[in-house]
Amino acid sequence: MDDQTRLMHSHGVGMAGHPGLAQHMQDGTTGTDGEGRKQDIGDILQQIMTITDQSLDEAQARKHALNCHRMKPALFNVLCEIKEKTVLSIRGGQEEEPPDPQLMRLDNMLLAEGVAGPEKGGGSAAAAAAAAAAGGVGADNSTEHSDYRAKLSQIRQIYHTELEKYEQACNEFTTHVMNLLREQSRTRPISPKEIERMVSIIHRKFNSIQMQLKQSTCEAVMILRSRFLDARRKRRNFNKQATEILNEYFYSHLSNPYPSEEAKEELAKKCSITMSQVSNWFGNKRIRYKKNIGKFQEEANMYAARTAVSATNVSAQGSQANSPSTPNSAGSAGSFNMSNSGDLFMSVQSLNGDSYQGGQVGANIQSQVDTLRHVISQTGGYSDSLAASQMYSPQGINTNGGWQDAPTPSSVTSPTEGPGSVHSDTSN
DNA sequence: TCTTATGATTCTGA
DNA sequence: TCAGAATCATAAGA
Numbered sequence: 001m002d003d004q005t006r007l008m009h010s011h012g013v014g015m016a017g018h019p020g021l022a023q024h025m026q027d028g029t030t031g032t033d034g035e036g037r038k039q040d041i042g043d044i045l046q047q048i049m050t051i052t053d054q055s056l057d058e059a060q061a062r063k064h065a066l067n068c069h070r071m072k073p074a075l076f077n078v079l080c081e082i083k084e085k086t087v088l089s090i091r092g093g094q095e096e097e098p099p100d101p102q103l104m105r106l107d108n109m110l111l112a113e114g115v116a117g118p119e120k121g122g123g124s125a126a127a128a129a130a131a132a133a134a135g136g137v138g139a140d141n142s143t144e145h146s147d148y149r150a151k152l153s154q155i156r157q158i159y160h161t162e163l164e165k166y167e168q169a170c171n172e173f174t175t176h177v178m179n180l181l182r183e184q185s186r187t188r189p190i191s192p193k194e195i196e197r198m199v200s201i202i203h204r205k206f207n208s209i210q211m212q213l214k215q216s217t218c219e220a221v222m223i224l225r226s227r228f229l230d231a232r233r234k235r236r237n238f239n240k241q242a243t244e245i246l247n248e249y250f251y252s253h254l255s256n257p258y259p260s261e262e263a264k265e266e267l268a269k270k271c272s273i274t275m276s277q278v279s280n281w282f283g284n285k286r287i288r289y290k291k292n293i294g295k296f297q298e299e300a301n302m303y304a305a306r307t308a309v310s311a312t313n314v315s316a317q318g319s320q321a322n323s324p325s326t327p328n329s330a331g332s333a334g335s336f337n338m339s340n341s342g343d344l345f346m347s348v349q350s351l352n353g354d355s356y357q358g359g360q361v362g363a364n365i366q367s368q369v370d371t372l373r374h375v376i377s378q379t380g381g382y383s384d385s386l387a388a389s390q391m392y393s394p395q396g397i398n399t400n401g402g403w404q405d406a407p408t409p410s411s412v413t414s415p416t417e418g419p420g421s422v423h424s425d426t427s428n
Numbered sequence: 429t430c431t432t433a434t435g436a437t438t439c440t441g442a
Numbered sequence: 443t444c445a446g447a448a449t450c451a452t453a454a455g456a
Contacts, residue, residue: 235435235452243434258445279444280436287446288434 044071063187080189103207106214113221115156116214152221159217166213170206174199238281242271246281250289251303257286 047062054062066072110116181195238246249267250257259267264278271278289296 237434237453277435281434283445283447284435287448290446 040071041075044069044075067187076189083189083191100211103211103214106211106218109218110159110214110221113218114152115159115217115221155217155220159213162213163210166206166210170203173206174202177202238271238273238277242273245270246278246285247299247303248307250282250285251300252307254300257282257289 044066047066107116177198178195181190181198184190237243246267249259249263253259259278259282261275264275268275268278273281
């Protein structure tokens, strides 16, 4: 039993009326002496009331004097009783509070971001998640990744240092207050529950500070994260080889520049970029090509010529186009040859008037026809882009501005189109 | 510094 | 869900 309990119980608290005082008053305190006692109590109360106005030394001396005063136990009992009643009324309003939902949210967020909780790569996991959201792959990404991780761990470190500081301060302050209350319990009635309540009040106050810390940490993480994600916009040009691969595909499938999923995958692999980047690239290319065909004429010529040359080489080597595979032809499962023989050789045969009977002629035979026509137009010589435009009409683009026979891109993959069903711009 | 090129994002419509 | 279109943001070159 601690001081307070001892103090509160040793004076018979809980008896009806003011037993302590009554008892004391009964101890030879009747008759005319009663007036003197009342005067005495009045003095003591006066001293208690004015004790705070005195200097520390004076107050200490006064306190000691009061503690030793013969009326002290009686007065203390009265105070205990009054206090008991007051505390009961206060206690009534004090219930266990449910956990703060905002604090829970903050805790969850910090846990998810790897700031709170065990370290074990939480930050890197978050960084990885952010990277995944960015959809980027590549060397730069790993740099950004480690950068993000480093900054996150910095935030984590600051957070934990501050948290530790707050906890330490909270403990110190709690101990201090408890000691103070224990000390005060010698002169005024203080129950252990009251101390508990005081401690919980202190903790609540410190928790609100902690919440602020958590809030600002969350903000810092969010800012860092948004900055990291914004880095997606930091455009890096694809390397030359990748652009060439994409362009080759685009111009060799000009009548239907919609790579299938398999083709995209293959292109992505070859270019060391993601499939979504391939999609972006084709989206941009299609629209920019369509908007300004004249501008892309030269580029188209170049790629067409290149394709034709490689096709001719292959043809000269006598390699047969057995099972020509196109990215858009089902059955080829994404294995396509862009600068290789396959499609083009088939086209050469077609253009030569050979009736290519192969059952696997892909839908993009038209593209190869386009390519060859383009090469022919180039070798035929045209001086300016206008002439070129006339000779090499924008393949596949119909009058509506859309790619001819380019229905839904997904249907482009259909291999059912026979050799005869080349796109109508063959007639150009 | 300005212009152009280009990868990415966002919005809209089918 | 995907493509087209518009737009943003940055790289690169003049």
